[in-house]
Amino acid sequence: MRDFAPSPDAPASPAPHPPTVSEARLLSVLDTAADGIIVIDEHARILIFNKACERMFGVPAAEVVGKNVKLVMPTEYAREHDAYVGSYIRTGVKKIIGIGREVQGRHADGTVFPLELSVGEAATPDGRQFIGILRDLRPRKESEQRLADLQGELVHLARVSAIDEMGAAIAHELNQPLTALMLYLQAIRRAHSRGVDIVTVVGDILDKAAGEAERAGHIIQRMRQFVEKRDPERHVRALDPLIDEAIDLTLLGQRHRIRIDRQQGENLPPVSVDPVQVQQIVVNLVRNAIEAASGVADPAIQIRTRADDGGVVLEVQDNGPGIAPEALPKLFEAFASSKRRGMGLGLAISRTIAQNHGGDLVVEPGGKGRGACFSLILPAAAAVPDEVG
Amino acid sequence: MRVHVVEDDAGVSDSLALILRNIGHTVISYPDAESLFRAPLPQARDAVIVDLSLPGISGAHLVRWLLNLAAPPRVVVITGQSQGFIDHQLRGLVPTGLVRKPLDVDAITRVLPAEDAAGSPA
Structure with a gap:
């Protein structure tokens, strides 16, 4: 192996003779390319650094040609790079060549940014050369982030909308403990002002009053947990307790009297989920089921969990009329709801959440005397508990 | 006065009974309309407090039944529901009183x- 000496006709160096047609064409291609192109030799010295690279890294080609390519890498990559090149040249094991991967680059101002790098190899009379094609990933990352943010907003908006639709029912639910609390306190006040001896019962009444205040507090707390805006998270959890909490929330002040048959599967594996988002799905499915069943003589819904094929399935089955065939194709589309209230986001958002969890939300539409059955499928959490936060 | 309270919420029912006794009434509590039907008929000089949202037979049904008795008692509706819900439930029914929660x-x-001896509340 011999040291590379920049050849006098290397494209980035001033050529002593006018470029040939093919050299001129190559120079033009290099400088027109939207992607960054860097060619290095076996010692990782830069031979070519095109215009896109100058923009990407903020240095002119003249300053970097002949220097080690490490200078456009952040320190932790730079440290390893010579070893990578050496290892490939010794062993021929390709770790990046022909594969391409996401790496990081360093701008002259010190900014480290993500790059997609694909590397090719050319055997030349001057030795082996490596051609790197680089694409700045920041615009793509930014739009991915923007998309994730928007989706998060929408998921939150749907939760707020659900609570908004349940508003009257929740107000009713809060009225109960407030009424009891007020009456307990007024009973004590009256007895006291009339000089009645209440010593024997006052402790008991105050305990009951405190219990009612606590009950009101729990209702507020449950609502707040549900509507508060938070970053998405993942926790390894048993699904059933999350479902039960969500059912409680849905039934707050529920006006339709309905039978709920709850069956829990045995030995279900835990799931890795954003608990509030999964509860959002449950609230949505149970509310829909209650509404679907409300028109029949003996409204009832079944809420079952079971293990299935390395995951957990939650089924919410109502005994309503089923889903009309014409409504089925648009069932999971946003804003396609046939309901009078709400934004028609529930099922669209629920399916999105399920899919973001690596699962899905599907429906068995029923009809002909059978109600609809929605199934939320979630994959089991990885065997190693990876509790976060 | 004898007051029948038909209310499914245990806290509301218990506190209502306490305050009603406190102001001199005799109280009989029922968790739903069905249990009131099983008990002796309320008399014309009695009062019945009915929560509009009852499990099983609805509050509005009970109110209609009470008002149609030959000698109807005074019927007081209590509810925490919206005005729209109340209007819808009570179409054509005129109870003695309607009190919205919180009471x-x-x-x-x-x-x-x-x-009671003290008359009006403290």
């Missing part, structure tokens, strides 16, 4: 005057 003792004594 307090003044609202109760306006429709069911206190019978």
Whole structure:
């Protein structure tokens, strides 16, 4: 192996003779390319650094040609790079060549940014050369982030909308403990002002009053947990307790009297989920089921969990009329709801959440005397508990 | 006065009974309309407090049944529901009184005057 000496006709160096047609064409291609192109030799010295690279890294080609390519890498990559090149040249094991991967680059101002790098190899009379094609990933990352943010907003908006639709029912639910609390306190006040001896019962009444205040507090707390805006998270959890909490929330002040048959599967594996988002799905499915069943003589819904094929399935089955065939194709589309209230986001958002969890939300539409059955499928959490936060 | 309270919420029912006794009434509590039907008929001089949202037979049904008795008692509806819900439920029914939750003792004594020595509430 011999040291590379920049050849006098290397494209980035001033050529002593006018470029040939093919050299001129190559120079033009290099400088027109939207992607960054860097060619290095076996010692990782830069031979070519095109215009896109100058923009990407903020240095002119003249300053970097002949220097080690490490200078456009952040320190932790730079440290390893010579070893990578050496290892490939010794062993021929390709770790990046022909594969391409996401790496990081360093701008002259010190900014480290993500790059997609694909590397090719050319055997030349001057030795082996490596051609790197680089694409700045920041615009793509930014739009991915923007998309994730928007989706998060929408998921939150749907939760707020659900609570908004349940508003009257929740107000009713809060009225109960407030009424009891007020009456307990007024009973004590009256007895006291009339000089009645209440010593024997006052402790008991105050305990009951405190219990009612606590009950009101729990209702507020449950609502707040549900509507508060938070970053998405993942926790390894048993699904059933999350479902039960969500059912409680849905039934707050529920006006339709309905039978709920709850069956829990045995030995279900835990799931890795954003608990509030999964509860959002449950609230949505149970509310829909209650509404679907409300028109029949003996409204009832079944809420079952079971293990299935390395995951957990939650089924919410109502005994309503089923889903009309014409409504089925648009069932999971946003804003396609046939309901009078709400934004028609529930099922669209629920399916999105399920899919973001690596699962899905599907429906068995029923009809002909059978109600609809929605199934939320979630994959089991990885065997190693990876509790976060 | 004898007051029948039909209310499924245990806290509301218990506190209502306490305050009603406190202002001199005799109280009989029922968790739903069905249990009131099984008990002796309320008399014309009695009052019945009915929560509009009851499990099973609805509050509105019970109110209609009570008002159609040959000698109807006074019927007071209590509810925490919206005005729209109340209007819808009570179409054509005119109870003696309607009190929206949260309740307090003044609202109760306006429709069911206190019978204790002190008269009006403190």
